[in-house]
Amino acid sequence: xxxxxxxxxxxxxxxxxxxxxxxxxxxxxxxxxxxxxxxxxxxxxxxxxxxxxxxxxxxxxxxxxxxxxxxxxxxxxxxxxxxxxxxxxxxxxxxxxxxxxxxxxxxxxxxxxxxxxxxxxxxxxxxxxxxxxxxxxxxxxxxxxxxxxxxxxxxxxxxxxxxxxxxxxxxxxxxxxxxxxxxxxxxxxxxxxxxxxxxxxxxxxxxxxxxxxxxxxxxxxxxxxxxxxxxxxxxxxxxxxxxxxxxxxxxxxxxxxxxxxxxxxxxxxxxxxxxxxxxxxxxxxxxxxxxxxxxxxxxxxxxxxxxxxxxxxxxxxxxxxxxxxxxxxxxxxxxxxxxxxxxxxxxxxxxxxxxxxxxxxxxxxxxxxxxxxxxxxxxxxxxxxxxxxxxxxxxxxx
Numbered sequence: 001x002x003x004x005x006x007x008x009x010x011x012x013x014x015x016x017x018x019x020x021x022x023x024x025x026x027x028x029x030x031x032x033x034x035x036x037x038x039x040x041x042x043x044x045x046x047x048x049x050x051x052x053x054x055x056x057x058x059x060x061x062x063x064x065x066x067x068x069x070x071x072x073x074x075x076x077x078x079x080x081x082x083x084x085x086x087x088x089x090x091x092x093x094x095x096x097x098x099x100x101x102x103x104x105x106x107x108x109x110x111x112x113x114x115x116x117x118x119x120x121x122x123x124x125x126x127x128x129x130x131x132x133x134x135x136x137x138x139x140x141x142x143x144x145x146x147x148x149x150x151x152x153x154x155x156x157x158x159x160x161x162x163x164x165x166x167x168x169x170x171x172x173x174x175x176x177x178x179x180x181x182x183x184x185x186x187x188x189x190x191x192x193x194x195x196x197x198x199x200x201x202x203x204x205x206x207x208x209x210x211x212x213x214x215x216x217x218x219x220x221x222x223x224x225x226x227x228x229x230x231x232x233x234x235x236x237x238x239x240x241x242x243x244x245x246x247x248x249x250x251x252x253x254x255x256x257x258x259x260x261x262x263x264x265x266x267x268x269x270x271x272x273x274x275x276x277x278x279x280x281x282x283x284x285x286x287x288x289x290x291x292x293x294x295x296x297x298x299x300x301x302x303x304x305x306x307x308x309x310x311x312x313x314x315x316x317x318x319x320x321x322x323x324x325x326x327x328x329x330x331x332x333x334x335x336x337x338x339x340x341x342x343x344x345x346x347x348x349x350x351x352x353x354x355x356x357x358x359x360x361x362x363x364x365x366x367x368x369x370x371x372x373x374x375x376x377x378x379x380x381x382x383x384x385x386x387x388x389x390x391x392x393x394x395x396x397x398x
Contacts, residue, residue: 113246141179
């Protein structure tokens, strides 16, 4: 379908799509163009090919199904674009400030990734995660990790049960991992054996007990918190498990004005209840829509170059990386940066991911994937400082 240059307003199914000459085309319009293309290609095939009535009836359902899929996707796009303001309105009932933290958590939710949340005690990490679960009407489960926590305490266990017929049999009792949004509180306080119980669940969305696989409920997200202050009696997460997290989100102390607002709000009244805005089915639709957001090859190449530049000992690695970094980010880092950029583009009302989206998400994506060496620690160089130097060194596409 060809759109005349002067045709700037078209009403389609009671939806008015506005095109700006020389501007970016809305993604909903692109979906409409594709659906119209399916119509025209199906019509041309009927005219040039077999004109029997049996052939026409066979092709029509396929075209209708494709059109319905694009219309449903268009509705999901518009729903996702308009969701940010409504989500902020609900979260503002219990959360003050932390705009960047909220955006990064929403991006990981819409992209289908897991998050590692690092922050001091008392910064409303648990409250924020629980509130997001309420907004999306998801089953929320909280697991407090302790040194004596066992894998079966997370995944579930089999118990011997006597049936009504008098026979005894093993019955599987599901653990708290069987939920939609799992808060793994202070995950670095439990031994590696218990931490590893999350690996299969995070990657495969299933658990295996006594050789039997049990699929987890969809959508499934793990948001794990770490306390960066107390390091005694903790077990740092291994790199293989850290790499499963899409973002490492830092929660810092609030500015004075926001902290005053928190104290006034929490000491004067009870918080208003949060109203559910979406369902688990909506979240699953958002996952598919985010994957379809277009991104230029130059933008993808920029994300790959940023991840590759963090690896010491490579031919094109900057000198400061060879000096400060012991281990760099892998390919999964570039994948998550691009996927997060697509989700961020939709949240900001754009139909394609840009270099700005990539640059905004480099820090939370690489923060837990870059391991600094002893020289950096001796000079007081942090991971965030290394990432800032990377952004300054690697030229973005023009």
